[in-house]
Amino acid sequence: MEITIDRGSREPIYQQIARQVRDLITTGKLPAGFRLPPERRLAQALGVSRSTVLIAYQELRADALIDAHVGRGTMVTPSEGTPERTEVEQELPWRQIFGAAASGFQDPLVGDLLRLTERAGAIPLSFGMPAPELLPFAELRELITGVLDDTGPAALLHSPTEGLTVLRTTLAQMMAARGVSCTPDEVLVLSGSQQGLDLAARIFLDPGDAVVVEQPSFIGALQTFRGARARLIGVPTDEHGMRTDVLESVLSRFRPKLIYTLPTFQNPSGTVLTLERRQHLLALSRRYQVPILEDDPYSELRYEGDPVPSLRALDPAGNVLYLSTFSKLLFPGMRLGFLIAPRAVLRQFALARQTADLHSNTLGQWVLDRFMQGGRMSAHMRVVRHAYRRRRDAMDAALRKAAVPGLGWQRPQGGFYFWCRLPAGVRPAALLARAAEAGVSYLPGRACFADEPPTEFIRLNFSYPDEDQIREGVARLAAAIRQETGHPDTTELQAASTRPIV
Amino acid sequence: MEITIDRGSREPIYQQIARQVRDLITTGKLPAGFRLPPERRLAQALGVSRSTVLIAYQELRADALIDAHVGRGTMVTPSEGTPERTEVEQELPWRQIFGAAASGFQDPLVGDLLRLTERAGAIPLSFGMPAPELLPFAELRELITGVLDDTGPAALLHSPTEGLTVLRTTLAQMMAARGVSCTPDEVLVLSGSQQGLDLAARIFLDPGDAVVVEQPSFIGALQTFRGARARLIGVPTDEHGMRTDVLESVLSRFRPKLIYTLPTFQNPSGTVLTLERRQHLLALSRRYQVPILEDDPYSELRYEGDPVPSLRALDPAGNVLYLSTFSKLLFPGMRLGFLIAPRAVLRQFALARQTADLHSNTLGQWVLDRFMQGGRMSAHMRVVRHAYRRRRDAMDAALRKAAVPGLGWQRPQGGFYFWCRLPAGVRPAALLARAAEAGVSYLPGRACFADEPPTEFIRLNFSYPDEDQIREGVARLAAAIRQETGHPDTTELQAASTRPIV
Structure with a gap:
């Protein structure tokens, strides 16, 4: 060659x-x-x-x-x-034998990102993971042995598809503290909230069905809905979240089966849907009889300002399916999340789930339940909120200090991410290569869009790297962007807008 | 009322x-x-x-x-x-909003069975679970704390979608001992083998696609394939497993996407596919270019006779996807199984799995890996084989002692089940009620058939109950059958053959 x-x-x-x-x-x-x-x-x-x-x-x-x-x-x-x-x-x-659905599972982006960051010394600003060093490991270790001593073999045996009753009860109590009224039998324990997205897609979406997503939205959800061969209808967002004024025409035109939204500290944009828009969204859901799938992994990670009630808390009609997870707050490796839904829907999720993985791992459920009892979770949340607020501030300060001309961002009030707009003229593929070479990774924004992706956004994570890494990572990235804006190339720019990065 | x-x-x-x-x-x-x-x-x-x-x-x-x-x-x-x-x-x-796929997840049989057996004092012969008292709990408890001490927080963090590399390597070594040659990157760790069935259905089956199943077959697989709205083509079995002579005409007529088989200690029938039929099945798979999904949860649970190589061990062309689990051998609550497949297929499974649950729980993978190291698994297998052989013999003896006229069964050489043919004239629904009343449960055989289910079979499990429970349970069941045969009712018999029990 x-x-x-x-x-x-x-x-x-x-x-x-x-x-x-x-x-x-x-x-x-x-x-x-x-x-x-x-x-x-x-x-x-x-x-x-x-x-x-x-x-x-x-x-x-x-x-x-x-x-x-x-x-x-x-x-x-x-x-x-x-x-x-x-x-x-x-x-x-094999390709000929695979069904049509297999073509929906083709996005190797996550794998490529991991490869880009596996270089020694690279600073990952691309992930969506909690800080490993903040994991309350000693406490969890003690709880694990305590559970094993108390339950005996039961912690290693089968448990109900819907989840352990003790855990479902504890989760219902936790949700009461979040302003949500639900009973334990409206709670379904999941193997991570990704499983909730997957089950929702399987229950609600036939190939060709329309599903509303925010532009931008969570990659994992887009992949799941694409895997179900649904039609993704993007609704634009601004600094106050989903543009519910645009949503109305979308609902009347496309008759979607589901509205998927991350109203609080959205992934990737970091925005919070205002209370007025929440009410508007719920009214539209009722009027057009379209259920809402509310994905809420981040609302407990608020670093300033007043909480806004979740859609589920504001919804008396039962149109909202509420999804959350412990992967961002506690231990992603245990694969535990949960769904709150009306009983008729919950039963359908449980039936679908019997053919998926039967139930979530039993030991993890016991441990999570004990951790939430007795105030351990609240104490842990105080620790991580404090640390993440400092990391957010470090990233904000680093971005200000770098002062890259034309680089735009908003400091998020919570969650895990800065959503940045690149200066005009930056070639996305070239920047990714430069950044990898400089030893820093980020998530290219175009992966977060359902269609016609703009190329000028990137998502930076501040929960996983520590403050020093954040400062160094942002400095490396800023240098890469400066180099790129120093070499504008209009040919490449046009090419990039019609050809996907991955 | x-x-x-x-x-x-x-x-x-x-x-x-x-x-x-x-x-x-x-x-x-x-x-x-x-x-x-x-x-x-x-x-x-x-x-x-x-x-x-x-x-x-x-x-x-x-x-x-x-x-x-x-x-x-x-x-x-x-x-x-x-x-x-x-x-x-x-x-x-909700029913109108659910997609067409939701209607595939409707079989409440498992839940109904659990309800039937929740009565105090009832002896469950209906399950497919290992004996809880044989779980090597003390060893596992020690391994869990050992893993936590050695890995630190890593055991509670994310791990690769395909599974921990150490575990994949150990599984490849274990398979070498089962006569299967594969590399660690041909091994995918699963959240139980049910997840493997689910992913296979999603990757291979479009609605209306044909899939070959044995008559009878594993309920969980039938439910999964039905959930994918596949067309189930049943191939009859006899005491030597699938009738491969019938399979050939099925393959040429229906052009199925997949052949699903449990060749060794089949669930529910307990039969072992002969070596000749295994070779025939593989030849047909090659000739018609139809992959085989080999489900092998039970082959390590052989109580007598010589092992027969798995289809995967006999298959040099890579047509066999091999699925197995640790839920029958060790700890069902950890939800761990695995798939062995050609790399092109494995990659497709991993991509689909990223949208399903990301990966299996990390701690469980570490613990399983350690358990398999250092001979612990072999020692454990010796213990359970001994105990289950005794239980099998106890069930065989109890059935002989009961001497119910017209009741037929074969003593299985391994696995978990007796597959019994009821005497003529027994009304299946009535027997289920009588048995529940007498305090014993079993699995009605008709649930194991793809279509035109015969009503005269029942499946009895001998792994979960102990020997005393087996003796008492069989005695109760035998009494119920005798009562039923004493009251033949031809009207009901006809009605039952057109109306499902559940």
Whole structure:
């Protein structure tokens, strides 16, 4: 494979690589099934960084010219109509055997991000995870052994699909403190809130059904709804959350099955839906008879200002399905979240869930229940709120200090994220490569949009890195952005707006 | 609600109740939304057993005349075209909002069985669970604290979607001992093998796609495939497992997407597919290019005779997806199973799984890995094999001792179940009621069939009850069967063959 790099060219290096490989493939010089050199090796051979090759390969993958196979490397994709021939044993044509739904599960973004950040010394501002060092490990360890001593083998045996009754009762009590009135049998324990999204999609959405999402919205939800082959209808947002004035015309026009919203400290935008808009949203839900799926992982992580009631707290008619999780507050590895829903809906979730994973792991449920008893959760929340407020302030200060011309952001009152608008002229793919090279990662904003993604947003996380990492990460990122704005390239800018990064 | 019981009548009491309630509903005397008295109260009022009322309600529910709402009791279903009216707040018409897939998740059988056995003193022969008292609890407790001490918070944090690398490596080693050659990156850790069935259905099956299942087969798989709205094509079995001679015509006629099989100690029949048939099945899979989903929860639970290689061990072409679990061998509450599949398939499973529950609980994976290291698993397997062999023999002896005329069974060489053929003339619904009343439960065989279910089979479990319970449970059941055969009723027999029990 012959590739030449012209360092004097205005064409970015990753594009030079992608262009030449593309030519080799389309002219048949690299046949279907040809194994491309591993990124690291090609990078060494060409004297460029590994992330430059990674971005080039991503471009080629987005064009379906190459395909990555775990453990076997990256290979040239067979073109339509010319099936791959092998002399040895013929593998089944898996892609043809897969159902239509399988094509919905194709977004390798998360995996690519993890690869970008696996370089030693890279500062991850891309995740959505709590700080590992704030986990109340000693307490949890004590609770785990305490539960085992008290319950005996029962903690390792089957438990009800809906969740342990003790935990459902405790969760109903916790929700009362959040202003929500519900009974334990309206609570369903989940293996993380992602499972709630998944079950909701399976219960409500047939292929082609419309579902309303905010623009931008949570990637995991977009992936799930796409996996269900639903039609995603994006409603714009501003600094006060979803534009409910736009929602009304969407509801009358598309008759969606579900309105999906993160009203409080939205992921990724960090905004809070105002009380007026909450009332408006609920009124529209009632008028058009469309249920609301309220995703609320972050509302307990408020660092200033007064709480706003959840949609579920404001909803007497039972139109709101309320989803939350302990992955952001306590221990993501235990996979525990919960749903609050009217009994008829909860029963349907439980039936679907019997065929999914039967129930959540029993030991984790016992431990969570004990942790919430006796004030441990409140004490823990005080600790993390304090630490995250400092981290948020550190990120805000670092962004101010960097003073990148044209870079915009709002300091969020809670949650995990800064949502930043890049200066005009920054090429998203090139910035990602530069940032990776500089040792900092972020989430490209376009992944958070249902359609026609704007390219100028990025999401920065401040919960996972500590204050020093935040300062250093923002400084590295600011330098990368400055370099990029110093090299505007209108050709690339246009290309990027029609070609996905991943 | 006026109901009269005629104890002199040949019509069984549960039918008298069902018939009279049916008349009250169809004549409009009980309107839609009318709440029927709780089973216990009606039973007291009529002076009959609670299970008699339960069976009557099941009949009415099967006819869609009534519907059970968790927490609100059993109510008369609105008839088509006359929507339920309520003066107070209007609940959303959830059933209309649910997608088509929701109708696939409706089988309340498992819940009903649990209700039947929740009576104090009832002996459950209906489950498919390991013996709680054989769980190596002290060792597991020690391992859990050991893992926490060694890993620190990491055991409570996120882990890869495919599973911890250490565990995948250990599982690949374990499979080598089972005669299967695979690499760690061909292993996907699952939240129980039920999740593997679920993901397989989502990846392979579009609505209307055909999937081959054995007749009889595992209820959880049938429910999952029905939930995916697949077309279940049943292939008959005999004492040597699936009739592969019949399979060939099925494959050419229906072009199924998947062949689902439990070749070793099948659930529910206990049979083992012969080596010749295994080879035949694999040859057919290759010829018709249909992948095989091999479900293997029980092969390690062999009590006599020589092991037969798994399909995966015999398959060099990579047509077999191999599914197994630790819920039958070790601790069902941790929800851990695994899949072995070609990399292209594994990647698709992992992508689908990212939208389902992200990953299996991290602590459980660490504990399982440690347990398998250092010979603990082999020692544990020796203990449970010994105990289950004794229980199997106890059940065999109890069935012989009872000597119920016309009752047929085969003593299984391994696994968890006896599959029994009832004497001619036994009415399945009536037997279930009698058994519940006598304080013993079992799994009605018809739940295990894809279509045209025969009514004369029942499944008895010998792993969960101890030897005394097995003896007492079989004696109670035998008495119930004798009572039933003493009262043949041809009318009921015909009715039962067209009306489902649940």
